Amino acid sequence: MSDVFFEQLGIPRPDYQLDINSGSHGDMTGRMLIEIEKVLLQEKSDWVLLYGDTNSTLAGALAAAKLHIPVAHVEAGLRSFNMQMPEEINRILTDQISSVLFCPTDSTMANLKQEGFADKPIQVLQVGDVMQDSAEFFAQQATQPQGFELDEGFILATLHRAENTDNPERLAAIVAALNHLHANLAPVVLPLHPRTRNVIAAQGLTLDVHLIEPVGYLEMLWLLQRTGLVLTDSGGVQKEAFFFGKACVTMRDQTEWLELIEGGFNELVDANTNKIIEATKRNLGRTVKDENELYGGGKAAQRIAEVLVKQ
Structure with missing residues (x-):
């Protein structure tokens, strides 16, 4: 990759x-x-x-x-x-x-x-x-993913961390939350790695969201610029959401980026279906500002x- x-x-x-x-x-x-x-x-x-x-x-x-x-x-x-x-x-x-x-x-x-x-x-x-350096430098070169036609304001999700994908209960809870949000709140866009896709299929789960193939860095920047909320279990994407003024909901029970939690830019919800849904409802469309140059x-x-x- x-x-x-x-x-x-x-x-x-x-x-x-x-x-x-x-x-x-x-x-x-x-x-x-x-x-x-x-x-x-x-x-x-x-x-x-x-x-x-x-x-x-x-x-x-x-x-x-x-x-x-x-x-x-x-x-x-x-x-x-x-x-x-x-x-x-x-x-x-x-x-x-x-x-x-x-x-x-x-x-x-x-x-x-x-x-x-x-x-x-x-x-x-x-x-x-240096992740902020990179995001700002390449933001003007951001590229629309091939075939992507949704309007702005969608929910951009990522799902790959082993603590979620390798735990059947956690994975099922996250899939249920994503499906509910996609059906009832806003389109959920999920670039999904083949490994995670295979794990989901092996567990007999069905993802009813807008699945796309894994994207490169420039395509990811394009999606970040246009999303209404980032929903992730990634470490780096939490920061990238902040760099582009987007609120973030993190599907983990802890994060290394405590300043984002303390500043109210990011919300930890673990792999809890109800918490994921409620936090997404609270934060969708909310703009955050980097007033103190945290990074x-x-x-x-x-x-x-x-x-x-x-x-």
Whole structure:
């Protein structure tokens, strides 16, 4: 799926493509560690710059630390406080072995302070979120999905997180809510990955919504610009909704983006059918405003680059 990003966003092709894309968490992380170490030894890297909380993030951090290469972690300090999430383990361990931590928000800075980073020989800097930089930069290039003809004001839904799709009760509750909203409130547009589509079919569930094929980044931006509400279990889409002034309802029992909850921009409803429906009714069509530049105002990448060139 990464090909669409290189094609749509004009990103140069990587010099190294590891092609590690299947297996258990331990298996993938181990293979990534081996292959990334080879690249670092060959390139004689001065720094390793890592983003987020994926298995490749942790593998890159471990490979660099073992070779005594300093690590800079973008999106540092993020916490869900749920150690059942693989992402939580990845982000905590990566922060611990980094030399520079680039934090996106006030809450991520507070998390690291609470964990004692103020007393460690590590640079902890609040720079904003590069996701906002990207959303603003590519907003003018947003592309209408092929064949999409609905008017503005639809409900844009995403559904992919394993805690929902791999739990029959949670998945059934979410499907029931989506069907009700589509029939009684506004069209529900759901770009659905084949894996999730297969899981739904295997459980004998029927989705009576406006299903479309998975979309690329530019198509997703187009949908975000025109939706009346975002209904999601994604982490990143919660922020993207905010970037485009849309209220969000999140079908999880927790989120890393606490500032969106505290500011009233996002509402957590878990996988509860009634809560999903009622929160959607409350928030559909509501506009939100970024009055305090919660995520840095679209200047995070510039701040990060300025810090790195001085190292």
